[in-house]
């Protein structure tokens with residue numbers, strides 16, 4: 001059952017009785033399940049509702065400020081450093097000391113909050129596992145609630161998974177990675193939970209439920225007295241970090257734990273945020289464990305921020321790597337900023353994954369990952385991300401070759417040279433060409449990713465690369481930008497204009513997808529719906545803010561009748 005566009009903002013029916021035991025003003029519209037009810041307890045929901053009520057206006061204001069910044073950028077303004085907060089950038093202050101439990105983060109594995117993957121990731125040999133409610137997860141009610149159950153079992157140490165088909169039981173090793181959790185971004189609603197007649201804020205649901213059920217166990221078993229630990233995505237301004245800081249203060253108070261127990265790494269993955277790194281750390285200085293280069297969303301954000309600037313069009317997606325001047329400058333400045341403030345400067349995700357059936361291609365993929373990690377560690381990053389357990393050993397070797405036994409490079413690589421980086425360096429136009437193959441690949445990847453997302457998978461392997469919401473966004477906005485400005489594909493020598501061929505490209509790539517995945521899977525999957533959503537967004541006169549916001553309407557499923565009929 002698909003609730004097409006149904007989450008709206010309608011008030012909950014006063015007659016309906018919830019099977020979940022909810023506090024006043026809270027209405028659960030997702031399917032009832034006895035297992036989910038152990039997460040959606042009255043006390044936990046009360047905590048989420050308290051967060052929602054205290055912070056909803058701050059969040060609304062922050063989202064309005066995003067719109068205002070967008071308006072300025074669309075009128076031609078460039079993002080830059082804020083003169084009003086120069087005193088923070090130039091001031092001598094540091095963040096709270098790094099908790100011993102997470103001093104060494106040289107390799108972090110990431111993955112959705114799926115049961116088997118959580119066990120595999122915690123056992124992978126990585127120092128940290130970032131469990132993802134965000135880029136790697138399709139936020140269906142089932143995925144979110146099961147994700148919470150899985151994390152609770154993981155923190156309790158009791159998580160197991162029985163793969164009956166393969167006759168294999170998964171359980172935790174004695175040594176496991178430290179757990180970080182990434183809630184959704186500020187912009188996403190949770191349409192299965194209404195609070196005072198409005199959908200809850202997605203990230204407050206993710207954070208609130210996880211924190212409520214796990215803080216005590218986590219601090220005892222994982223955090224050596226600190227924690228829980230979080231990754232915070234997609235922020236654009238330090239005012240958004242300030243809200244998180246207040247959320248953490250409130251959570252610590254509720255739990256009766258010391259201020260500064262909760263720690264978070266902020267992803268710098270929007271273009272406006274690169275000019276706010278000091279300010280973001282400053283707001284979170286009691287709760288920070290660093291920043292991370294979220295390179296894929298950053299590239300997406302470059303296009304989004306410059307949607308009104310036809311002189312800043314991107315070349316093919318495959319050419320926008322970390323060695324482009326604007327990307328290298330961002331990583332260098334992030335390292336300098338973090339180390340000056342005493343916290344980790346984390347690298348990002350190379351998209352290559354192991355290729356099982358082709359040893360030569362596999363070695364080439366590993367070599368690309370190796371090079372990317374060498375660049376990161378030599379630049380001064382304290383750790384990096386791996387998409388797959390098969391890559392941990394390689395990443396670990398590269399970081400250990402340079403860092404030896406030191407847990408990080410915070411005190412040893414200061415990168416003062418990066419203090420000379422200017423706004424021009426951070427905004428420099430990416431170089432490269434645009435090709436028909438680039439257009440075709442964007443189309444094929446975008447549609448297949450969205451089809452997977454609509455059917456519950458938020459990260460998938462496509463053409464030997466990891467694809468998730470952030471990488472798919474690049475494919476979408478790149479096509480949008482090329483169409484909007486009638487770009488000529490200059491890399492093939494054919495001089496074809498994108499808007500003359502896009503319709504035909506979509507048809508041909510859909511046919512190719514059908515051939516590649518097979519008729520049966522194509523028919524059963526949501527490829528046609530995905531194609532409709534994707535092409536609508538690519539051809540829209542105004543750029544949609546997020547691919548997943550519109551697509552979310554297709555995965556919202558309300559169950560009021562099922563619930564009341566059970567009573």
Ligand SMILES: CC(=O)SCCNC(=O)CCNC(=O)[C@H](O)C(C)(C)COP(=O)(O)OP(=O)(O)OC[C@H]1O[C@@H](n2cnc3c(N)ncnc32)[C@H](O)[C@@H]1OP(=O)(O)O
Nearest residue numbers: 110111117120121135136296349387388459460461466470
């Ligand atoms: C831009 C960003 O935000 S990056 C961060 C968000 N993105 C991610 O986290 C992506 C994480 N990676 C993945 O989801 C997966 O690696 C994929 C989808 C890219 C590839 O997955 P698969 O095709 O299943 O990989 P493959 O078949 O090689 O998996 C082999 C084994 O490794 C496991 N595995 C693969 N990736 C992971 C992972 N990230 N964490 C834990 N286990 C993993 C599989 O579950 C499988 O386990 P099994 O042998 O016990 O059955």
Ligand SMILES: O=CC(=O)O
Nearest residue numbers: 294295296297470
């Ligand atoms: O979240 C990470 C990114 O690269 O985007």
Ligand SMILES: [Mg+2]
Nearest residue numbers: 135294297470
């Ligand atoms: Mg991201």
